[in-house]
Amino acid sequence: MLIRVFYEDTDVGGVVYHSNYLNFCERARSQLFFDAGRSPILEGGHFVAKHIEADYLKSAKFGEVLEVKTTLLEIKNASFRLLQEIFRGDEKVFVMTIDLVYIDFAGKMAKIPSEEKAFLTAL
Structure with a gap:
């Protein structure tokens, strides 16, 4: 998922504020569901x-375009682990x-739920 760094994402020096990297990854996780016509909020619950x-x-800076890549590392009955990496071009x-x-x-x-587990396994 591509993300442009806006002014609101940065500190006074134009550098992405540390917590916003987590926000970028959260957006990318949600977008995986949206791209598949699904919602990350399920009928019976959700992921935390x-x-x-x-x-x-x-450091990423104001105006740059970043790419968030997401990879499933492990899935269990009630949980899963993801690797999320943010790149500026080829630079992690x-x-x-x-x-x-x-x-x-x-x-x-x-x-x-089994349908969601199958979706996640396909990532």
Whole structure:
């Protein structure tokens, strides 16, 4: 997914503020669902972040176009792990792994529905 860095994404020096890399990755995860005609909010529940490990490798700046690439690393009954990388051209500027857990609308961890598990496995 391509993302343009807007003024609102940066600090006073025009450098992307650290938390916005997480926002860019969140948008890319949602876009995976939207591109497939789906919603990341499911009938019985939704996914929440459980654990994130992030490395800030280079600074992105105002006006740049970044690409977020997402790869499924592992899927279990109630959770999955993604690798998300942000590139400026061929240069990697940010990388993170994120563990997401499926919870029902009562807030309890639940088994990922089989249709959603098949969708995620195809990533």
